[in-house]
Structure formats: C-alpha cells, structure tokens
Amino acid sequence: MTFQPPATHAAVSTAGVELHYGATPVLKGIDISLSKGKTLALLGPSGCGKTTLLRLVAGLLAPTKGSISIVGQVVADAAANTFSPPEKRNLGMVFQDYALWPHLTVGGNVSFPLEMRGLGKAERQSRTMRALERVGLGAYADRRPSDLSGGQQQRVAIARAIVAEPQLILFDEPLSNLDRELRENMVGELAELIATLGLTAIYVTHDHAEALTLADDVAVMRDGLIEQLASPDQLIEKPATPEVADFLRLGGIADLDHRDGLWVFKGSDVALLRSEGDAGASARVLIPVGSISVSDVGPGRLAATVLRSQFRGDGHLATVSLVGPTHMELQVLSRVKLRPGDGVGLSIDPDQIRWFSPRVHSSQKESLQHA
Numbered sequence: 123m124t125f126q127p128p129a130t131h132a133a134v135s136t137a138g139v140e141l142h143y144g145a146t147p148v149l150k151g152i153d154i155s156l157s158k159g160k161t162l163a164l165l166g167p168s169g170c171g172k173t174t175l176l177r178l179v180a181g182l183l184a185p186t187k188g189s190i191s192i193v194g195q196v197v198a199d200a201a202a203n204t205f206s207p208p209e210k211r212n213l214g215m216v217f218q219d220y221a222l223w224p225h226l227t228v229g230g231n232v233s234f235p236l237e238m239r240g241l242g243k244a245e246r247q248s249r250t251m252r253a254l255e256r257v258g259l260g261a262y263a264d265r266r267p268s269d270l271s272g273g274q275q276q277r278v279a280i281a282r283a284i285v286a287e288p289q290l291i292l293f294d295e296p297l298s299n300l301d302r303e304l305r306e307n308m309v310g311e312l313a314e315l316i317a318t319l320g321l322t323a324i325y326v327t328h329d330h331a332e333a334l335t336l337a338d339d340v341a342v343m344r345d346g347l348i349e350q351l352a353s354p355d356q357l358i359e360k361p362a363t364p365e366v367a368d369f370l371r372l373g374g375i376a377d378l379d380h381r382d383g384l385w386v387f388k389g390s391d392v393a394l395l396r397s398e399g400d401a402g403a404s405a406r407v408l409i410p411v412g413s414i415s416v417s418d419v420g421p422g423r424l425a426a427t428v429l430r431s432q433f434r435g436d437g438h439l440a441t442v443s444l445v446g447p448t449h450m451e452l453q454v455l456s457r458v459k460l461r462p463g464d465g466v467g468l469s470i471d472p473d474q475i476r477w478f479s480p481r482v483h484s485s486q487k488e489s490l491q492h493a
C-alpha cells in the first residue's frame with residue numbers, strides 16, 4: 123500500500139473575494155493562498171484596499187462575493203451566507219496605534235485574550251510571562267504602557283497577539299507610528315521574531331522596503347486588485363507591470379518609440395539603444411537604478427542634469443533629468459557627491475533594461491556606447 127500524505131490546507135486562502143460599499147467596489151476579485159509559517163505582505167498605495175482585505179480575513183467585514191478559508195475551514199462565503207465572527211477565527215491582531223489599554227498593566231494587557239477564553243489565573247500568568255519574555259519584555263509586566271517607548275509598546279501589542287498561540291497573526295501597519303530610526307530597527311527585529319516564533323502572518327504596509335524585508339510573499343495591490351503576488355526576489359527581478367516597478371521604486375519607467383534602427387525616448391530624438399527589426403514599434407521599459415553608471419558628459423553617453431541628491435549610506439542617490447526628453451527622470455547611484463544643476467553623462471547596460479511590451483529579445487539590442 124502506498125503512503126498517502128494527509129491533505130494539507132493553506133493557512134489562509136481567499137477565492138474571488140469582492141467587497142462593495144453600496145455600489146462602489148473596493149475589492150474586485152482577490153485570490154490569495156498563504157502556507158503555514160509564511161508571511162504575506164499586502165503592499166500598495168493609500169486607498170488600494172489593503173486594510174479592507176485584512177479586515178475581511180479578520181472577520182470585521184463580510185465579503186460581498188467570494189469565500190475565505192482559514193486552515194481549511196470556510197470562515198466566510200457570500201454565496202452560502204456563511205460567516206464566522208473574529209473570536210471564532212483564532213487570530214491575533216496588531217494595529218498601527220497598538221490599541222493597548224492604558225488603565226491595565228503591561229501584563230494585564232497581554233493576558234486579556236486569555237481572560238476572554240476563560241483560562242485560570244495560574245495558566246494566564248505563566249502564558250503571559252512566556253509571551254512577554256519572547257518579545258524581550260519579561261521585566262516589564264507590572265509597568266503601565268505609558269511608561270514604555272513606542273517600540274516597547276508595539277512589542278507589548280505583539281506579545282498580546284501571540285499569547286493565545288493563534289493560527290494566524292494580522293498586522294495592520296504596525297510600525298507606521300514609530301519614528302524612522304526606530305521603525306528601521308523594528309523591521310529587522312519583527313522579521314526575526316516572526317521567523318523564530320514560526321508565525322503565519324499577513325502584514326499590511328504601504329512601505330515597499332518593509333514589505334520586501336519582512337515577507338516571504340508580497341501582494342502588490344492597486345485599485346482593489348492584486349497587480350502581482352510573488353516573492354521579493356521575483357518582484358525585483360521580474361516586476362509584472364510598470365506600476366509594480368514604479369511602486370517598488372526599482373528605477374525609471376520610460377516610453378520608447380522605434381525609429382531608424384534606434385529606440386528613442388518618446389517625443390524626442392534621444393536614443394537609448396540600437397536595435398534592428400522593431401520598426402514602428404513602441405515600448406515601455408524599466409531602467410533599473412543599478413543599470414546606470416554615472417560619469418562626465420561625453421560621446422556615447424546620455425546627457426542629464428542633477429535635480430537633487432541624498433546620501434544613502436553606500437553612495438549618493440541622485441535624481442537626474444535627461445536632457446531632451448520632457449519629464450524623463452532617473453535615479454542614479456554615484457560614489458561622488460552630485461550637486462543640483464551639475465551636468466552628468468549616463469551609460470545604461472542594455473541587458474538590465476526590462477521590457478514590459480513588446481517583449482524584445484535582449485540579444486537584439488546594443489548599447490549606443492558600444493555602437
């Protein structure tokens with residue numbers, strides 16, 4: 123007899139989920155599947171529907187269409203009129219504003235979900251201390267939340283979310299109230315905590331760096347739809363659309379026309395590449411930051427003017443405007459400091475340019491510098 127592995131279920135899945143407010147569709151058909159022990163980030167600009175999707179998974183909203191399952195159990199199905207409330211979904215939640223009760227001690231806040239479940243005092247105390255120790259706050263149980271820093275308060279909120287060992291944790295922009303330095307430290311800390319505790323998590327953010335750091339998979343959302351769902355590496359390597367590339371700030375997006383054996387920036391005579399056989403075509407491309415090298419103005423290089431520049435830790439990240447094409451800005455990394463108004467020459471590696479449409483084989487193209 124051959125061994126049959128037990129059927130495995132996604133930790134969370136949604137099928138054709140739509141949410142309408144009156145006649146206005148906010149989510150327009152969402153399909154996600156998240157495996158146990160993985161973190162999914164919902165990333166996108168304000169108003170794209172990230173929080174709405176999280177609230178649907180939490181059971182704070184019911185879908186207008188479609189269904190949601192958690193560990194194989196259908197928790198909402200619009201067609202079958204099925205709906206489990208949040209307390210039946212075995213979830214932990216961490217919000218932007220921490221949502222700690224000021225009148226309770228840190229320990230009282232963390233043990234609250236256990237009280238709701240009717241656990242005895244001794245069990246509550248030992249679980250609360252274990253959760254606080256896991257987030258590095260074992261010594262703070264008797265303090266008030268107001269005595270703690272923002273980062274510590276957020277760790278209390280995380281301890282409260284994990285204390286009942288839920289099957290899924292939902293994070294809604296948990297770091298956005300912290301100042302930049304603390305946020306950057308907390309991202310790494312949170313990623314480590316999620317990995318060490320083996321949590322399954324959905325993490326809402328509008329910060330691409332946070333999503334790419336924390337998540338195993340990232341759903342880039344736009345206007346109520348998932349534009350691309352992929353691992354951070356895949357997103358960076360192969361953004362599906364110009365909008366995804368732009369949102370992840372992977373480089374400059376350019377519209378090109380093919381004329382006389384050259385790909386030129388639309389509306390200009392400035393050529394990016396030589397390429398035969400695409401007569402009359404037009405294309406939209408991503409010019410990644412890493413594909414551009416900066417030097418002095420010179421033959422075979424694109425002329426550009428520096429608009430602004432900022433030190434980034436490993437060099438100066440400058441925004442430059444190409445001379446010729448209107449409104450074509452690119453970001454470049456320079457070892458030397460560039461000043462606004464400086465003229466620079468850019469060389470672009472043609473093999474690193476990503477073509478959204480039409481797909482042009484890279485061997486057909488040649489950098490002008492080498493022409």
Ligand SMILES: Nc1ncnc2c1ncn2[C@@H]1O[C@H](COP(=O)(O)OP(=O)(O)OP(=O)(O)O)[C@@H](O)[C@H]1O
Binds near residue numbers: 167168169170
């Ligand atoms: N109760 C409501 N009634 C009507 N429209 C709503 C309601 N709640 C949210 N919306 C609309 O739904 C859309 C998605 O909102 P949602 O909060 O999910 O976006 P988001 O991507 O999380 O944005 P943000 O990052 O700003 O929180 C927005 O256009 C919002 O105005």
